[in-house]
Amino acid sequence: xxxxxxxxxxxxxxxxxxxxxxxxxxxxxxxxxxxxxxxxxxxxxxxxxxxxxxxxxxxxxxxxxxxxxxxxxxxxxxxxxxxxxxxxxxxxxxxxxxxxxxxxxxxxxxxxxxxxxxxxxxxxxxxxxxxxxxxxxxxxxxxxxxxxxxxxxxxxxxxxxxxxxxxxxxxxxxxxxxxxxxxxxxxxxxxxxxxxxxxxxxxxxxxxxxxxxxxxxxxxxxxxxxxxxxxxxxxxxxxxxxxxxxxxxxxxxxxxxxxxxxxxxxxxxxxxxxxxxxxxxxx
Amino acid sequence: xxxxxxxxxxxxxxxxxxxxxxxxxxxxxxxxxxxxxxxxxxxxxxxxxxxxxxxxxxxxxxxxxxxxxxxxxxxxxxxxxxxxxxxxxxxxxxxxxxxxxxxxxxxxxxxxxxxxxxxxxxxxxxxxxxxxxxxxxxxxxxxxxxxxxxxxxxxxxxxxxxxxxxxxxxxxxxxxxxxxxxxxxxxxxxxxxxxxxxxxxxxxxxxxxxxxxxxxxxxxxxxxxxxxxxxxxxxxxxxxxxxxxxxxxxxx
Numbered sequence: 001x002x003x004x005x006x007x008x009x010x011x012x013x014x015x016x017x018x019x020x021x022x023x024x025x026x027x028x029x030x031x032x033x034x035x036x037x038x039x040x041x042x043x044x045x046x047x048x049x050x051x052x053x054x055x056x057x058x059x060x061x062x063x064x065x066x067x068x069x070x071x072x073x074x075x076x077x078x079x080x081x082x083x084x085x086x087x088x089x090x091x092x093x094x095x096x097x098x099x100x101x102x103x104x105x106x107x108x109x110x111x112x113x114x115x116x117x118x119x120x121x122x123x124x125x126x127x128x129x130x131x132x133x134x135x136x137x138x139x140x141x142x143x144x145x146x147x148x149x150x151x152x153x154x155x156x157x158x159x160x161x162x163x164x165x166x167x168x169x170x171x172x173x174x175x176x177x178x179x180x181x182x183x184x185x186x187x188x189x190x191x192x193x194x195x196x197x198x199x200x201x202x203x204x205x206x207x208x209x210x211x212x213x214x215x216x217x218x219x220x221x222x223x224x225x226x227x228x229x230x231x232x233x234x235x236x237x238x239x240x241x242x243x244x245x246x247x248x249x250x251x252x253x254x255x256x257x258x259x260x261x262x263x264x265x266x267x268x269x270x271x272x273x274x275x276x277x278x279x280x281x282x283x
Numbered sequence: 284x285x286x287x288x289x290x291x292x293x294x295x296x297x298x299x300x301x302x303x304x305x306x307x308x309x310x311x312x313x314x315x316x317x318x319x320x321x322x323x324x325x326x327x328x329x330x331x332x333x334x335x336x337x338x339x340x341x342x343x344x345x346x347x348x349x350x351x352x353x354x355x356x357x358x359x360x361x362x363x364x365x366x367x368x369x370x371x372x373x374x375x376x377x378x379x380x381x382x383x384x385x386x387x388x389x390x391x392x393x394x395x396x397x398x399x400x401x402x403x404x405x406x407x408x409x410x411x412x413x414x415x416x417x418x419x420x421x422x423x424x425x426x427x428x429x430x431x432x433x434x435x436x437x438x439x440x441x442x443x444x445x446x447x448x449x450x451x452x453x454x455x456x457x458x459x460x461x462x463x464x465x466x467x468x469x470x471x472x473x474x475x476x477x478x479x480x481x482x483x484x485x486x487x488x489x490x491x492x493x494x495x496x497x498x499x500x501x502x503x504x505x506x507x508x509x510x511x512x513x514x515x516x517x518x519x520x521x522x523x524x525x526x527x528x529x530x531x532x533x534x535x
Binding site for chain 2: 012044051052053054055056059137140141144145146148149150151152153154155156159160
């Protein structure tokens with residue numbers, strides 16, 4: 001057998017280079033395992049809540065509160081800055097391009113900022129900030145045998161590690177979305193005033209007309225779902241690390257990409273479903 | 284006698300491994316292997332580097348799922364996906380990992396107290412009891428007050444290892460697993476660890492398994508010794524000389 005110079009990253013001599021059929025088979029199997037693994041993580045975390053143990057529940061709750069603080073409270077400065085500029089930008093665009101009246105601006109802000117940008121942008125911020133942190137932390141825990149050590153102590157990592165982070169992400173996205181909406185509206189209103197376009201009464205009138213009861217359901221569906229996706233995917237891909245620390249950045253990156261994809265698709269599906277039920281936002 | 288010791292399997296509720304198989308993609312760790320560890324006994328497991336001693340210990344502790352075969356600890360089958368099941372059934376196990384396995388975001392005291400807090404209702408402990416017991420375990424392995432409040436990353440390897448030992452000791456395990464407990468320790472700390480291990484060896488309530496290749500520890504413990512060789516668990520004095528490392532040596 002002829003042998004060339006050794007590669008910088010030599011493979012095991014028995015490693016076969018897969019053919020096209022093998023690659024397709026491997027990809028299909030990988031997708032199946034990926035889906036199954038994701039469901040297993042979600043169900044594992046949910047079912048862990050039905051396990052007995054008051055002390056364990058208390059420990060997990062404390063961790064969830066800690067995670068909420070990290071995901072929600074500590075992200076406030078970043079969310080504030082982004083919300084201020086998003087709110088201002090939307091109003092500047094509407095004023096310069098469409099010259100809409102104040103009540104119309106109010107309606108568009110409800111449709112664009114409150115229903116779309118606030119939950120999605122918040123989820124993207126949380127995915128980028130807390131999602132990477134969660135995936136990296138869990139990946140390192142796995143590589144350093146910390147997850148195995150928890151098992152040896154009789155501690156279920158789904159309850160102790162995954163569940164608190166999921167709850168933290170859900171509550172964090174919900175709280176931050178409300179905060180984002182308030183800041184963006186205030187910023188939009190002030191921008192409108194500076195541009196001499198809208199009075200507060202006109203803006204308020206637009207909000208009142210555009211907001212419907214279904215918005216409360218939409219809020220919980222969107223924020224709850226997006227928060228769950230952030231926590232769930234970040235935990236799952238973090239725990240996909242096996243033993244090597246070199247896998248950690250790869251999995252963290254994958255966690256963020258998959259979370260963003262999941263969030264965008266989920267957001268679009270929920271929006272489509274919402275308008276199918278309540279009708280067009282701006283008449 | 285290969286692959287089993289002389290104790291009848293049903294006369295105890297220790298650890299029982301039956302027809303176990305486990306392999307990594309390019310290495311076989313266990314091939315239809317069996318082992319019975321009677322309750323209250325202490326065994327040493329040795330084997331060449333990469334033979335799978337740590338993996339075998341994980342399997343015997345019920346932390347890793349077998350491909351084939353069964354494992355029972357204290358009469359119960361552990362489920363690696365539901366590790367709290369054993370604790371709820373009153374089976375207390377302690378595991379000292381080769382690298383410590385301490386939670387990196389918790390200081391030494393919190394690491395030791397964690398399992399006590401998590402199982403406080405099962406163990407009948409109050410928060411004050413938890414702190415007292417955790418500090419007592421850290422004292423036993425000579426961890427100073429300052430070291431107790433440091434994160435693992437700020438502690439030396441030897442201190443981390445002692446904290447890991449304290450963490451396992453704190454739950455007062457009846458099944459104790461040690462993976463290379465004295466590797467990387469200085470003579471004084473190593474001697475302390477040997478002393479603690481000897482104490483558990485002499486405790487009739489504790490079933491102890493130690494994975495090590497250190498002759499000094501094997502001699503100090505002076506207990507029945509097994510070797511993991513080519514996927515089989517063989518009593519040390521039954522190893523054929525031609526089998527190569529580790530050197531056959533009767534320590535019983």
